[in-house]
Amino acid sequence: MKDIPVTVKRSLELLGLFLIGFIIVIGKIIIMPLLMSFFISIMLLPLFRFFRRLRLAEGLAIFLPILFMFIVMALIVWLFYNQMRFLLYDFQTIQQNLTTHLNKLSLWISRVFDFSPKEQVEFMNQQSNKLLNYAASIFSGAAGSATGTLIFLGLLPIYTFLLMMYRGILMKFILLCFEPKEHENIQVVTGQIENMSKRYLLGLLIQLCYITLLLWGILAVFGIKHALLIGIIFAFLNLIPYLGALIGNIIGVLITLASSESIVDILFVLGAIAAVQFLDNNILMPRIVGSQVKLNPLISLIGIIIAGAMTGVSGMFLALPIMAVLKIIFDRTEQFKKWGVLLGDERPAKKPMRMPAIRRRQKI
Incomplete structure (x- = not known):
């Protein structure tokens, strides 16, 4: 691997990123609830350990935290539903207020831009006709989104339960993928990831x-x-x-x-x-x-936008914790340390070109 030119290495890394992104876009219905379940399972670990200390069976100790989480989510949905109902009770008042504000806006446009109310109405009618042409595609997209949401919510508790139940097997698999001399480093990384995820999500x-x-x-x-x-x-x-x-x-x-x-x-x-x-x-x-989460705001914003374009709202929500996990891994991996520098917010005290370590690498 050391004999491979640097340009080839960078090309392989970028190709790997592209393939990972392609796989995520194709399989986002399965992958996104898996990623969400990963972070939820980490957040629920303290509750699981508490129930295990009470000598409950492992399956029950996993089920109770997940049940508690869904009860909290149901209460939030119920509260939001009630507030929306109160908003709809004021429908007539809302209609009157919107008419008042639109009339004021129309008068202001007429006065400032010399755009008469009649022309404004014609313009709005034209735009309404254009919007109607897109109605079928919007509704079909909404139906697909609703189906994806149901699949997401259905897979979430199943993934969370299985990840917590078989976390030991997954850890053993990860250790077997590396040489024994790397196991201590892996243990440190997993500890940092668990600590970061718990503190961030809580x-x-x-x-x-x-x-x-x-x-x-x-x-x-x-x-x-x-x-x-x-x-x-x-x-x-x-x-x-x-x-x-x-x-x-x-x-x-x-x-x-x-x-x-x-x-x-x-x-x-x-x-x-x-x-x-x-x-x-x-x-x-x-x-x-x-x-716990020291990320470059520029890269974070770009990552959130890309994640939203690839996977929707769930990707935008998970973008920061995923990038934080990647930064922890990159920082402790010599081959990918440069990517950890890119994700981080630690600005150099002086110009990078004047740093001796970078100059030595350039000479080599």
Whole structure:
């Protein structure tokens, strides 16, 4: 392998990345719930060990944490459903508020762009006709997405149970794939991955709770309608790094526009979201997660967008923990250490070209 030219090595690595991406796109219905189950199983390990200390059978000790997880998920869905029901009760008010806002927007466009209301209506009708042409494809895509979601939810508990049940066999297989001298390094890597995954995922759950409660409390103080719904939606979208917060802001503004005639309420919503984000990013989340996930923001954003294009929302949610796991592996592997540097956020103290180690490699 040492005699192979560097360009050939890099080409093989890029070809490997392309093949892995191709396999993920083709088999995402099976692979994505497997990856999600991997992280869930790691998060549930403390509960499993607690039940084992109570001398419960292994199967029951695995089943109870999974059951607890699905009960929590069902309660969240029930809460979201109730809040959406309250929103639909105000349908007439929402319709009136939207008409008022659209009329104001139409007058502003007429005044600024000299675009008469009649021309605006004609333009909207044209766009509506174009949208109707895409309706069939949208509905067929939604049906496919619904089927994929059902398969995802169906495979999730099965994968989680089996991964926890046969984790010993999987670990033995990994050890047999490497020389005995590498086993100590593998043990360190698996320990780091388990610690990082537990702290990161538990941190996300805590983040979900306090963002919902903080936003709900602040917006309720200012008298914003549907404050709890805005808090729930923003908290869940915020789980998708970078892009989720932007979408959450837009949805929060739209809900406020639909339920209030005052533009000031929109400023309250934006201000509350900005304050909660500041607390989350600079004070709360760093203390909860600590330094477990040190990733380059640029590469992270690119990875999230690529994962979303390849596998959808689940890929966007899993992009950061997967990249964090890869960084842990790359950092302790001499052959792929450069990829760990690319994923990391450790900026060099001086220009890389002036570093002696890099200059020595260039001379060699």
